[in-house]
Amino acid sequence: MTTSQLPRSVDGLDDAWASEVLGVPVTVTGREPVGAAAFACKLVRLLLDGPASAPASMVVKLPIWGELRPMLDAIGAYGREVRFYREIASELPVRTPKIYAAEQAADSTDFVLAMEDLVECTQVGQVDGFTLDNAQAAVDGLARLHAWSWANDVLLQRFSGSFWPITSEAGRGVQDQYAQLYDHVMSLRGDAICALLPPEVVPLARRFTEFLPQMLDELATPACITHGELRADNLFFAPDGQPVFIDFQACQQEAGVRELAYLLCTSVPIDVMANHEDRLIRRYCGQIPGYEYELARRQYRYATAYNLVLPIIANVRWEDSDQRGRDTLDDMVRKLGAAAHRNRAQELFDA
Helix, strand or coil, rough: CCCCCCCCHHHCCCHHHHHHHHCCEEEEEEEEECCCCCCCCEEEEEEEEECCCCCCCEEEEEEECCHHHHHHHHCCHHHHHHHHHHHCCCCCCCCCCCCEEEECCCCCCCEEEEEECCCCEECCCCCCCHHHHHHHHHHHHHHHHHHHHCCCCCHCEEEEECCCCCCHHHHHHHHHHHHHHHHHHHHHHHHHHHHHHHHHHHHHHCCHHHHHHHHHHHHCCCEEECCCCCCCCHHCCCCCCEECCCCCCCCEEHHHHHHHHHHHHCCCCCCHHHHHHHHHHHHHCCCCCCCCHHHHHHHHHHHHHCCCHEEEEEEHHHCCCHHHHHHHHHHHHHHHHHHHCCCCHHHHHCC
């Protein structure tokens, strides 16, 4: 829906706005922060009092301010998520939150999302990591998401203006933004970040932006529409065990195995991955028609190298993060470094 006024801060999430969003009169009885480790947005839970037809709470997503905002604006993060919920969410074969409002300002990139509070669902902590059952359910859900658009030229073209292929002009523009921020972060925190990595992976991390074009070429096809940044903190599990996908600011077109590697290698404990990685890759391939395991395995290795970019650029907010946020970033870098080492990613670039 479209409301008469876009709230620009938490103070704007008042009774009148919430009532307009839900279409029934409600009173906001409380506001709670959500997601202490949130990187690119501000999340607030509104506690509500109203008729039986109104939810008891909803979660509202707002933009952040500060050093990271120009990069988020440059890569179109906020607009992508608004468009995702408006254009594509209802067509997907996976569950996403019910959306009460998805709006972006006409004169800026400010936005607001008001969505279902997934109170009946559970979430696994990013640092604690998935059990094998969690991982298998997440892989199955991810395969359904990817198979929906996999190599479907009609669908991919239909959404190419909103969710860009990673090697398109717009997609490479996003990757250039990532590269600039990556180099900036490494100039500030490179030693601390590299201390979390296996020694064999440090040269890859130090020369990441040099290798980035090769990674993108390897990971561009066979294309599908991906979530973009799927990991434990961006998933809930419904009571029936099925995954519920949230947070679509990085939605794009790419080879789905890149996202498979990111999901598994950030969300599953290192020892579990060491024992089950190959079976989980095969499980995914078995649900994607025509995707050969040998190609998937090669692309997966490249993905373990590329995926270092996201948690490392998130270190730009290190000073502003609380301890949970810092622990999450460290854990993701550590797990992804182990994945790159386990899959001998550095050898792909030695030549």
